[in-house]
Amino acid sequence: MAIIEKELVELQDWEIRQFLRKVLEEAHSTAEHRGIQASDEDLLLSKWGAFVESSRQRRLKEEESRNHIHLLFSLSDAGSLKVTLGNLGRRRESHVLAFDTLLSVGPIKGLETEEGQRRRKEWLMERFPCHMHMDSMNLDSRMDRLVAFLTRLPEHHQITIYCSDNAHDQIGLRLAVYCLRHRHQPIHVVNMTQQFSAMASPNELPFHPYAIGHIPFDTLEQLLKQTATLPPLTEEQRAQYELDWRNWSEQEGTLRLWQNGAVRSVPEHYYDENLIEIVDRLQLAGTESSYVRAGRVVGEAMESWGQLIGDSFVDYRLWTLISDGKLEFRGLPGALYRYSVKVRH
Known part of the structure; x- marks a missing residue:
């Protein structure tokens, strides 16, 4: 039993569900072919049905409380x-x-x-x-x-x-x-x-x-x-x-x-110019040709704006500015730590 417990801990939840589904499908298929003759598969399915019903009743009691x-x-x-x-x-x-x-x-x-x-x-x-x-x-x-x-x-x-x-x-x-x-x-x-x-x-x-x-x-x-x-x-x-x-x-x-104490709808590009300013400022703090880590740009932007809009949105706007030719990049897309940007002059 200790070995089984160790193996269960190693597996992910979806892997356990996948294995259980396969076992139950095979048992159900075998039971259908056997007809009314009792088998180990019938016993397994019976135990499974009782377990599901017990689990269902437990969840209902938890929900009621x-x-x-x-x-x-x-x-x-x-x-x-x-x-x-x-x-x-x-x-x-x-x-x-x-x-x-x-x-x-x-x-x-x-x-x-x-x-x-x-x-x-x-x-x-x-x-x-x-x-x-x-x-x-x-x-x-x-x-x-x-x-x-x-x-x-x-x-x-x-x-x-x-x-x-x-x-x-x-x-x-x-x-x-x-x-x-x-x-x-x-x-x-x-x-x-x-x-x-x-x-x-x-x-x-x-x-x-x-x-x-x-x-x-x-x-x-x-x-x-x-x-x-x-x-x-x-x-x-x-x-x-x-x-x-x-x-x-x-x-x-x-x-x-x-x-000002209320929700306001603004254009999607509302912060784009400010993003360029942030990149330019961070770029000038380094060498004239230096690139700035995208993650640093996003961090500066989120801190200065004080808005809950998420780093994924800022990342999306950076790539929009890159596509528009206003920023240059080096590195790989996909994550903020994988690329850097600079203003195209």
Whole structure:
């Protein structure tokens, strides 16, 4: 048994599933050919059926006990929240979900529909080479599954949505509230940026976390304790969020920023000139003909812009500028650490 356990640890989950599927298919095929005659294959299939049913019943019991839905818009934030809820003794009752897509970037028109989801997926796959791989992972966090889940969420579930002051979270918040429009249970919304500012000491006020991931872990636990008694959205607030989503769902834009306390749609090339300036400045800091690492350019850009738009989008804009003849590159495409750029004069 120790040898089997060691071998199972070495295998990946998909390899185990693949082997199990093959064994069951062979057993099923053999059992069909034997007819009513009992066999080892029949016993295997019987045990498998009992195991599946037992597993199904266990999951149902877990789902019944996890009646508090915590919704976020980042997988890493979801991981931090799970740990924090565990520290507070609230993990067993909680079901933590997260959207695994960046809603500040790409089309969101009709995203509550299958057509809108397909259109967005095609746009992302054309521009971000890693999207197809990422889309096949974390299936429970895919847009289509979460939209369907929220639409049919049982009425007895509590709902808490966490967001911050950035375009991605704020668009996600409005989409989520729209998907919950036929649900009658209260919806609690926790804006972590605002909650942090409210509890921060005077010397911390210059620090403005525009994403949950920027909040120190110990502070996150304090925030959750303080926000447990926040009132739910009023009917008027829910109606406004739903209206906001309907308006955004009709727009064709592909880049959204958080500016002056609101989400603003801007052209896709909004930051291109600034990107060229950053490359030029970093280039001049070296030798006249020096190339600058793409990763360094992206890091400088993300820090100076203070927007949650993702390094993949900045990488995409760098390659657009290269294609337009405004930047030169050396190295290999595919990852930020593999190529460098400089301004073409």
